[in-house]
Amino acid sequence: MKKRALLLAGILLFCGLSPAMAASYPSRSIQFLIGWDIGGGSDQAGRTLCAKAEKYLGQPFAIQNLPAGSGAKAYMAIAGAKPDGYTIGLTTSTISTLKPLGRIPVGSEDFEHVILFNSDPGGIWVHTDAPWKSLGEFLAYAKANPERVSVAASTPGSITRFQMMALEQEGGVRFRVLSQQGGAANGLTNLAGRHIDAAMGTPLEGYALYTAGKIRPLGFCSEERVPMMADVPTWKEQGIDVALSTARTVIAPKGTPKEVIDTLYEAFRKVVTDPEYSKSMEAKGSNVHALTPEETRQFLREQDARFAALIRNTGAK
DSSP: OHHHHHHHHHHHHHTTOOHHHHHHOOSSOEEEEEOSOTTSHHHHHHHHHHHHHHHHHTSOEEEEEOOSTTTHHHHHHHHTSOSSSSEEEEEOGGGGTTTTTTSOSOOGGGEEEEEEEEEEEOEEEEETTOSOOSHHHHHHHHHHSTTTSEEEEESTTSHHHHHHHHHHHHHTOOOEEEEETTOHHHHHHHHHTTSSSEEEOOHHHHHHHHHTTSEEEEEEOSSSOOGGGTTSOBTGGGTOOOOOEEEEEEEEETTOOHHHHHHHHHHHHHHHTSHHHHHHHHTTTOEEEEEOHHHHHHHHHHHHHHHHHHHHHHTOO
């Protein structure tokens, strides 16, 4: 029996996980890094997920926002952290764009993947009192006034920036682009204050200002209409053949033991499959998923290829 126990300990140590860790993870709080400002869509999604996962893990999450470079600062911090499960974080689809754009030296293949738990379509919003009632009217005005219509989007490399570029390309227009540090929510706030003409953002990011009567969407770049805003047509329905969503995942440093990844996945899976959670997110126009670590990895491989092609085709920098 003693030899058998020692053999088991040796196997666990060889795999990078001590016997104590295998039995007790997590034994303390987990740092969760979010590369966008507090209050934005990614911040809301990540904080809600972690808050509900704490009861399954038995330990709290320490949320830290590192808003810089459309997630770049957080990705680098996670990549350089000890692979023990105590530093993890959130990604958007910029995990597939920043490396090919040369912004950071790491991409999706440089992390362990826990779960793909959320996705949101992009959209373009205007102030409630704006004169444009449809995407077509807005684009016609922008075409007649090149580079004069101000549109807020996140920094280059962000998904909202790619969505805006696709809208320009398909609509044959050129906007006056205002980069927003920290995520799309800042642009939507500026829009609500009437400082700009329009802003890019997801239903989740725009939900609070929309329900407050400050802003309204002209359309979302999704395959189907957003259920909680069913009266808003998609871009495709309005002649813009673009469907581009951002996918949110949880990542860990490369080399984090499988047992730890599996523990985290199971906790997050319980959250996202809870009907109360899914209903609350879907009520804000946000999609809920529960992809396994391997399914998430495969999704990101395919996403990497799609964005590499998009970067080539648009000449994005």
